[in-house]
Amino acid sequence: MPRSERHLANTQSPAHCDVDEAIAACRLRGAQMTPLRQAVLSALWSADRPLGAYDLRDRLAEECGRQIAAPSIYRTLDFLCEQGVAARIESLNAYVACVHSDHDHACVFLVCESCGDAVEIENQQVEQLINEDAKRLGFVVKHRVLELSGFCAPCQETS
Amino acid sequence: MPRSERHLANTQSPAHCDVDEAIAACRLRGAQMTPLRQAVLSALWSADRPLGAYDLRDRLAEECGRQIAAPSIYRTLDFLCEQGVAARIESLNAYVACVHSDHDHACVFLVCESCGDAVEIENQQVEQLINEDAKRLGFVVKHRVLELSGFCAPCQETS
DNA sequence: CATCAAACGCAACAATATATCATCGGTGCA
DNA sequence: TGCACCGATGATATATTGTTGCGTTTGATG
Numbered sequence: 001m002p003r004s005e006r007h008l009a010n011t012q013s014p015a016h017c018d019v020d021e022a023i024a025a026c027r028l029r030g031a032q033m034t035p036l037r038q039a040v041l042s043a044l045w046s047a048d049r050p051l052g053a054y055d056l057r058d059r060l061a062e063e064c065g066r067q068i069a070a071p072s073i074y075r076t077l078d079f080l081c082e083q084g085v086a087a088r089i090e091s092l093n094a095y096v097a098c099v100h101s102d103h104d105h106a107c108v109f110l111v112c113e114s115c116g117d118a119v120e121i122e123n124q125q126v127e128q129l130i131n132e133d134a135k136r137l138g139f140v141v142k143h144r145v146l147e148l149s150g151f152c153a154p155c156q157e158t159s
Numbered sequence: 160m161p162r163s164e165r166h167l168a169n170t171q172s173p174a175h176c177d178v179d180e181a182i183a184a185c186r187l188r189g190a191q192m193t194p195l196r197q198a199v200l201s202a203l204w205s206a207d208r209p210l211g212a213y214d215l216r217d218r219l220a221e222e223c224g225r226q227i228a229a230p231s232i233y234r235t236l237d238f239l240c241e242q243g244v245a246a247r248i249e250s251l252n253a254y255v256a257c258v259h260s261d262h263d264h265a266c267v268f269l270v271c272e273s274c275g276d277a278v279e280i281e282n283q284q285v286e287q288l289i290n291e292d293a294k295r296l297g298f299v300v301k302h303r304v305l306e307l308s309g310f311c312a313p314c315q316e317t318s
Numbered sequence: 319c320a321t322c323a324a325a326c327g328c329a330a331c332a333a334t335a336t337a338t339c340a341t342c343g344g345t346g347c348a
Numbered sequence: 349t350g351c352a353c354c355g356a357t358g359a360t361a362t363a364t365t366g367t368t369g370c371g372t373t374t375g376a377t378g
Contacts, residue, residue, distance in 0.1 A: 032355080034357085037356095053334070054334075068357090069357085070334085070335075070336085071358085072357060072358070072359095075357080076356095076357095090249035090250045090306070091249045091302075108292065113301065119296070121292055123288060125288055126288050129285050130307060133267065133280055133282055134269060137269065138311070138312030138315070139271075139307070139311050140309045141307045142310070143307070143309065144308075145249065145250050145306040145307070146305055146306075148293060148302070149302045149303075150298055150300040151298065151299045151301070152297070152298050153297030153298065156299060191375085191376090193324095193375095195326075211365075212365070212366075213365070227326090228328060228329085229365085229366075230328085230367075231326060233365095233367080234325080234326080238325095252364085252365065252366090
């Protein structure tokens, strides 16, 4: 199920949004939402799993009829991540659209080794605990990478 | 300060070990500690920051007088990570020696963007919270990636 | 000492990411 | 209008990181 249909199923989580809302949010912050940036974000939203930069390039190539160069893809992804509307999953070298709309939130990704999908959850408590640890050590946190790999519920049933 | 001297400074944390203890622990589990594996682990212990696979190759080349091929390095690192005596830091594409001796523990790394060093901390509470979240969603966790990037205390003073 | 599996070497290659410079298009301003 | 500037994108090349396949060596074990 692509991200664009999943917010209805996830009603227990707070503050979901969709592509258009994400784009609007960026615009409100004064960010330029160029055609390329919108295209990349849409591609992430319509994907059913995290996409690598080169996957994205291939998907966009089909849509646009031309090749976007790797540096453009990476620049665009960096922008979207800074805006908080996408996130990089380090353990996959891949990117997902961010379902939670806050600009600066810590999210935890559950990455399924079988189907390859990554589900984003939010946990304020974890964030708080981690911040306390960091604070105690005098460490100033700029960015959080919280990823769990394993097997999602549907994939356990089928195996 | 290299890992090999740091366990004395970190007296508040539990169950620290050094290179020799780590090697002994692997042997107890029946793992073959070959010269290459010991050399790689020692190199990680004596480093003052996480090392990339190719950094490691270069360091070993100086010591051994010959080039170890990339696949050997990666195989060795995989082995050490499985044994729990080293860990991969996804956000750096690099590896560190693991200071905590438990075979299957979740550790959080504080990665300084300035000096490049990564400090390992353990937080049972975080681990527990995350496990609860995963359990609620029917997700079976196999591996955890918990990394915070930012600035460590010493680096803040100097800037 | 014979056997077997695990570890290692080697060569090629694939995937991921960045550096550098050129170009394009809008914006502000004389 | 003409011009200088700036951010976004294009294009090319290259760097860095990671993998595959296969043959050889090594070391534990009977």
